[in-house]
Amino acid sequence: MAERTKAHEMAEKQREISVSEFFSKNRHLLGFDNPRKALLMAVKEAVDNSLDACEEARIIPDIYVELQQLKEDRFKVIVEDNGPGIVKEQIPKIFGKLLYGSKFHRLRVSRGQQGIGISAVLLYGQLTTGKGMHVTSRIGPKHQAHYFEIHLDTQRNEPIIKEDKTVEWKKEHGTRIEIELQGTYQKGKQSVDEYIKEIALINPHAQITYKTPEKETLTYARGITELPKEAKEIKPHPYGVELGVLIRMLHSTTTGSVSSFLQNDFSRISQGLAQEICDKAKVNPRARPSTIARDEAEALYNSILNTKIIAPPTDCLIPLGEEALIKGLKKEINAEFYCAATRPPSVYRGNPFLIEIGLAYGGSLEKEESVKIMRFANRVPLLYQQGACATTEAIVDTAWKGYGLSQSKESIPVGPVVVVLHMNSVWVPFTSEAKEAIAHYPEIIKEMKLALQEAGRQMASYIRKNVKAREQQERINLFEKYIPELAASLSELSGEKKEVIKLELEKVLKKNMKDLLSDVKEAEKTEIKGKNVAYGEKQSTLGDLNGS
Numbered sequence: 001m002a003e004r005t006k007a008h009e010m011a012e013k014q015r016e017i018s019v020s021e022f023f024s025k026n027r028h029l030l031g032f033d034n035p036r037k038a039l040l041m042a043v044k045e046a047v048d049n050s051l052d053a054c055e056e057a058r059i060i061p062d063i064y065v066e067l068q069q070l071k072e073d074r075f076k077v078i079v080e081d082n083g084p085g086i087v088k089e090q091i092p093k094i095f096g097k098l099l100y101g102s103k104f105h106r107l108r109v110s111r112g113q114q115g116i117g118i119s120a121v122l123l124y125g126q127l128t129t130g131k132g133m134h135v136t137s138r139i140g141p142k143h144q145a146h147y148f149e150i151h152l153d154t155q156r157n158e159p160i161i162k163e164d165k166t167v168e169w170k171k172e173h174g175t176r177i178e179i180e181l182q183g184t185y186q187k188g189k190q191s192v193d194e195y196i197k198e199i200a201l202i203n204p205h206a207q208i209t210y211k212t213p214e215k216e217t218l219t220y221a222r223g224i225t226e227l228p229k230e231a232k233e234i235k236p237h238p239y240g241v242e243l244g245v246l247i248r249m250l251h252s253t254t255t256g257s258v259s260s261f262l263q264n265d266f267s268r269i270s271q272g273l274a275q276e277i278c279d280k281a282k283v284n285p286r287a288r289p290s291t292i293a294r295d296e297a298e299a300l301y302n303s304i305l306n307t308k309i310i311a312p313p314t315d316c317l318i319p320l321g322e323e324a325l326i327k328g329l330k331k332e333i334n335a336e337f338y339c340a341a342t343r344p345p346s347v348y349r350g351n352p353f354l355i356e357i358g359l360a361y362g363g364s365l366e367k368e369e370s371v372k373i374m375r376f377a378n379r380v381p382l383l384y385q386q387g388a389c390a391t392t393e394a395i396v397d398t399a400w401k402g403y404g405l406s407q408s409k410e411s412i413p414v415g416p417v418v419v420v421l422h423m424n425s426v427w428v429p430f431t432s433e434a435k436e437a438i439a440h441y442p443e444i445i446k447e448m449k450l451a452l453q454e455a456g457r458q459m460a461s462y463i464r465k466n467v468k469a470r471e472q473q474e475r476i477n478l479f480e481k482y483i484p485e486l487a488a489s490l491s492e493l494s495g496e497k498k499e500v501i502k503l504e505l506e507k508v509l510k511k512n513m514k515d516l517l518s519d520v521k522e523a524e525k526t527e528i529k530g531k532n533v534a535y536g537e538k539q540s541t542l543g544d545l546n547g548s
């Protein structure tokens with residue numbers, strides 16, 4: 001018999017690891033690192049899916065969220081939508097199998113991308129309570145509603161169906177999930193409450209009803225009645241593809257020749273361009289893609305990089321738009337001035353993206369605190385990992401002193417401001433599976449900074465006008481108050497009648513007011529009116545001055 005080596009001994013311990021086992025041990029990678037965050041993740045994954053499903057089916061979303069506290073650290077999470085529902089056969093896999101979904105293989109703007117979100121919630125619930133997920137779904141009035149209780153077999157990463165039946169449901173279509181999990185509920189920053197508020201702000205077309213653990217029902221009414229435009233799917237841009245991916249694509253394509261592969265499986269490659277790429281790579285354009293050897297694929301890859309190809313199409317992006325952003329801000333934040341800026345589309349690693357900014361200033365916002373940053377990716381609030389996010393780098397690198405806020409070196413500015421920063425893309429480069437922070441691509445940071453500057457300028461002009469007008473008004477008020485006293489003293493000194501002096505002083509005050517008015521009006525005229533929308537609840541205190 002052959003000698004038994006250490007390697008043989010080790011071989012006995014080597015075995016496959018299922019993705020569910022991996023994430024059970026590494027649940028922090030999916031965002032379930034503590035009970036407070038876990039509760040938020042459960043709500044977030046379900047609500048994000050509901051919004052995605054409604055929009056894909058062109059249904060104006062109506063979403064119900066409920067948190068029931070069962071014990072100190074045990075909650076039941078309920079999320080119900082009026083979406084298209086889920087076909088019965090698909091339900092077990094969607095909820096009971098990690099990495100199963102409809103969005104991963106498509107380049108299309110959506111909240112979900114990985115096919116892991118809702119099954120991760122089931123995995124966590126099952127780990128902490130031993131219970132599964134209850135799902136009710138109905139796809140239309142002519143179909144019955146189906147109810148499932150699903151668990152997850154972590155060793156095989158497959159669903160286990162504990163119960164499967166048809167039920168009566170008042171809803172014509174939609175999906176409802178219920179799950180028990182270990183969690184803690186706290187209000188404030190990074191809470192479920194904050195997430196719901198921010199999701200309502202950035203999705204003004206959605207109606208959200210939220211029943212808190214304290215049994216209070218909060219309704220976030222719609223701010224607009226139109227759905228965002230329909231998301232278009234695009235093909236990958238050749239510049240964004242890595243060699244390994246190109247090789248895999250060559251082997252799995254359904255096209256018959258390299259030329260048609262290049263034209264069909266990528267965006268922006270015409271017949272002429274395909275020919276040019278093949279010529280440069282010395283590859284026969286009529287060759288079958290599956291017969292292309294590794295060195296030929298590398299030649300094709302280099303040839304693509306050395307060929308001028310226009311940027312990917314950008315009509316696939318779905319910005320909120322400046323007006324909707326301002327409506328959302330006004331709905332959820334009590335300030336005195338609001339402005340927004342949407343940047344033109346740009347590209348990172350072959351993926352189109354765009355950045356939008358909303359700013360709210362003054363009103364009830366805190367003057368002495370750091371500016372409040374609200375980060376969003378494809379209309380999803382990002383509540384954790386602010387320090388690790390590209391948005392933070394862009395904000396810290398912007399010179400806010402020029403826009404009227406105070407800022408110490410390389411830090412978040414201080415002032416009564418909320419900054420809303422939204423990245424929209426067919427693929428958001430998150431730093432982890434928990435989708436909490438945007439990776440630091442230079443192209444993305446550059447666009448964020450340009451957007452911040454655009455909105456910053458609008459805010460600065462408002463501050464300039466208003467602070468000036470307000471200060472002048474205060475000075476006038478003070479002077480007016482002292483006129484009688486001043487007149488009395490001057491009358492004693494000069495022997496002139498007090499009434500005469502008072503009249504003279506009032507004349508001086510009136511003249512000063514006139515000069516001030518024309519100064520401020522002049523400043524308004526010379527103000528460069530940008531293309532962006534800016535709304536001031538109180539554009540200046542001129543009205544008050546005129547009236548007095």
Ligand SMILES: Nc1ncnc2c1ncn2[C@@H]1O[C@H](COP(=O)(O)OP(=O)(O)OP(=O)(O)O)[C@@H](O)[C@H]1O
Nearest residue numbers: 049053094101102103112113114115116117118175
């Ligand atoms: N409420 C729902 N209504 C209709 N379809 C749904 C609903 N929830 C989930 N789905 C379907 O189930 C799939 C899997 O959802 P899951 O949250 O696991 O992944 P995802 O949303 O594709 O990506 P991510 O992991 O980034 O969330 C979705 O792609 C979608 O097709």
Ligand SMILES: [Mg+2]
Nearest residue numbers: 049112117118
């Ligand atoms: Mg999802």
